[in-house]
Amino acid sequence: MSSESGPHGEVATATGAGDPIPDPGIPPHEPRLTDIDERAARRAERQVATFFGLAALLLVAFVVLYVVVPKNATFLGFGASHMGLGLTLGLALLFIGVGAVQWARKLMDDHEIVEERHPSSSTEEDRQETIAIVRQGAQESGIGRRTLIRRTLIAALATLGLPVVILLRDLGPLPGSRPAHTVWRRGVRIVNDVTFKPLRPEDISMGMLVNAVPENIQELPEGRERNAARAKAAVILVRMREDDIRALPNRRNWGVDGILCYSKICTHVGCPVNLYEQLTRQVFCPCHQSTFDLSDNGRVVFGPAARSLPQLPIMVDSEGYLVAQSDFTEPVGPSYWERG
Incomplete structure (x- = not known):
């Protein structure tokens, strides 16, 4: 079987018998009901407008539900706020789409178009023709004369921006000074983060790393508040030879017999650091390999972290337990723009 194209785009296909198949051409146009019946067209217009109007109402309802329904409310075992916002x-998006489809199927001009193939390069004439086609499409869509559809579509698209604006609320508030403070206070005991047993200096051997938290964490109610406080106040304790410690002048009394205490939160993006290398006295972050020298005030020696690990000043209380001298003297956690 072979085929060839004529000068006007007609395609003739030769069969085994040598008889060509004529170009069938474009079938006769069949008008739609809305093309010949103005009442059907008006009915279709009201249907499309109804979809657009319902979309606008649903978007307003989205905003109302976001403000009114408590985030911890439930409905049929599901989160009521999430269910309402999702629905x-x-x-609303479904109704806008359905309305647009119905508008195109029933009301926009319906006719067949033949377009000859042409080179891909665009000429000035082609650009002008494209502009004319766009204008013709706007005219044929009927948006200029079908004011009900135009108004309800504008209302639906305008209210579509409301959820975007209202959801910006979830981006705040800014942390302010909260990262600069934890539950550590003077005299708060340092306890094991699993057993909550208070720690003495003799409990920490040379080269050992211990994960710990403040004892007063247990005084907070269980749940979100305690978990948030614990995440910010988590620390690591290490013991090394005092001759290896290169403390800053104002930190020379921040340790106890070679025991130093640092925040467990990496200053890059907040991952927990606890991979300790005894020989180099360096601790690693498993997320992005930031490396901190604990013998040199938690200084960054490798990786993307830009700040030293915050150090917690510690001492021994009257009963021989390790306790904090104060809260951290700088914000803990990852770097952020407010910290300068």
Whole structure:
């Protein structure tokens, strides 16, 4: 079987018998009901407008639900806020889409177009023709004369921005000075983060790393508040030879018999650091390999972290337990723009 194209785009296909198959051409146009019946067209217009109007109402309902429904409320075992927000926004987008499809199928001009193939390069004439086609499409869509559809579509698209604006609330508030403070206070005992047993200097051997938390964590109610406080106040304790410690002048009394205490939160993006190398006295972050020298005030020696690990000044209380001298003297956690 072979084929060839004529000068006007007609395609003739030769069969085994040598008889060509004529170009069938474009079938006769069949008008839609809305093309010949103005009442059907008006009915279709009201249907499309109804979809757009419902979309606008659902988007307003989205905002109302976001403000009114408590985030911990439940409905049928599911989060009421999430369910309501999902349904209203999802249905609004669905109705806008359905309305647009119905508008195109029933009301926009319906006719067949033949377009000859042409080179891919665009000429000035082609650009002008494209502009004319766009203008023709706007005219044929009927948006200029079908004011009900135009107004409801504008209302639906305008209210579509409301959820975006209202959801910006979830980006705040800014942390302010909260990262600069933890539950550590003078005299708060340092306890093992698993057993909550208070630690003495003799409990920490040379080269050992111990994960710890403040004892007063247990005084907070269980749940979100305690978990947040514990995440910020988590520390690591290490013991090394005092001759190996290169403390800053104002930190020379921050340790106890070679025991130093640092924040467990990496200053890069907040991952927990506890991979300790005894020989180099360096601790590693498993996320992005930031490396801190604990014998040199937690200084960064490798990796993307830009700040030293915050050090917690410690001492021994009257009963021989390790306790904090104060809270951290600098914010703990990852770097952020407010810290300068």
